Amino acid sequence: MNWISNYVRPKINSLFSRREVPENLWTKCPECGTMLFHRELAANLNVCTSCDHHMAITPRDRFTALFDTGIFVEVKVPEPITDPLHFRDQKKYPDRLKAAQKSTGAKEAMLVAEGEVGRTPIVAVAQDFSFMAGSMGMYVGNAIVAAAERAVKLKRPLVLFAAAGGARMQEGILSLMQMPRTTVAVQMLREARLPYIVVLTHPTTGGVTASYAMLGDVQIAEPNALICFAGPRVIEQTIREKLPEGFQRAEYLLDHGMLDRVTHRKAMRDELMMILRMLMGMTPAVKGDLPPPGDPSAAVADAN
């Protein structure tokens, strides 16, 4: 189910390894080749200022841009058992995990937070493609279950930003079992009549697409995001023909009835706010009506 990871990893790796070097303040757009100054790129939410290509963005950066005044409270995710299969390929799985933690500064491939978006209280969960291709294992499953439980407890909608190469092979069958597990989380939201909005980002593939990422009440994708079950290379090898331009990209899926909307990253916040407020029966949001900076101590308060 991780068919895609080979295909996308080189690009992403180069992007992130470059970011690690502090003196390198320039990022080359993988789509158009333009050199982008880091501050300008960050201000544009990692969207190329020249060709509009949506590059990967970390959950933390996304949440900072999403939540009012950049303030959010992390929701605690229960720790799964580490390396349940004692998996070893060319490297030991715990070593791969440690390497990913070191290079990303993140604990795992998913971040859960609560906060307000245009004074609309929500719970949000975002997948980190830079962490082992965002792959879905026990931790990602736990994060989604924790997010859904928190949303139900607080009676808030859940917004999920998906990005993954698929299931985490190093957790074997237990990664596959996250498909039904996360589906149970979606059902908790349904039963509580709380909106569940999925934002599909580049790339979302394999078992992730075939479970929680396709079960939203509203399905929104970022432009040109690759969204699929089987990756294009696997399909080309199977059918032995070249796939059409734009195949499995967000716009293609929109045309084929698989998505509700394709929305630019910079317009996403307003759109989410608008849709959520309608679904929650709230009054329309007043554009530009941002709350005053909140109490910063809230950012470190315990979410539980």
Next chain:
Amino acid sequence: MNYLDFEKPLAEIEGKAEELRALARANPAMDVAKEAEGLDRKADTLLKDLYKALTPWQKCLVARHPDRPHTKDYIDALFSEYTPLAGDRGFADDHAVMGGLARFNDQPVIVIGHEKGNDTKSRIERNFGMARPEGYRKAVRLMEMADRFRLPVITLIDTPGAYPGKGAEERGQAEAIARSTEKCLEIGVPLISVVIGEGGSGGAVAFATANRIAMLEHSVYSVISPEGCASILWKDADKMREAAEALRLTAQDLQKLGVIDRIVKEPLGGAQRGRKETVEAVGKAIEAMLKELSGKKPDALIKDRRQKFLDMGSKGLAA
């Protein structure tokens, strides 16, 4: 008999015994009985030794053996009045997925399963058991019907995986699998799955999100094929033996992990050497699992099923 690669020494011995007997048939004066029996005994011992300690990769090969009983064989032998119900009501009928009404021990049920086919023609027609979105949507339709009329659902799992094709992707393969898994979790009737051969990733879980899950002794169930895993993590598809080992995809490991509930024993030499006994053993397992769930209220069945999957994996191999 189709011999697997690792059964070659066995094929040689059994071939020799057969040759001897053929020779004796041609020359009735020859007495080969003793020698042939000796070879038979040797073959028996070898078969026992081989199947006593199958490696995970060898189990993959056994699970894919073309002579194993397939879904159609189980339906023919274990169910009466099987009435196939076709189509997803949207696009097509997917022949990789069999499904319909039937009676199991006289009790009306819905039975659904992947069917791989057993010769070139039927394999192509069945797309080697690789379902397209229509197969999952047909299953959803049947599960809804089962829920409405309070019929238990029995699913038989035997697929390399969902079909990675252009049309399948265009018509929403991922969504179809997600909805099928979701439907499994929604129905207020007993849902029982048996992995009879290959449990290939999302294509399998879409039918196997069940109250009770059994696996045949030498069947496998995995997030990815060993070949696929090897080519990604080892960058070498020939490392499938190592990958099969690492993935813990055997029925024995899956039971330790708490992912499946029971193992159905296969005859000596695998299901392909005792098709009838295998089918009967699966029938007994289905009967036992149905009994375990009988009398449970719809809400309890749903709740238990969800909890089963929420709890899954919390203990790792120590479970």
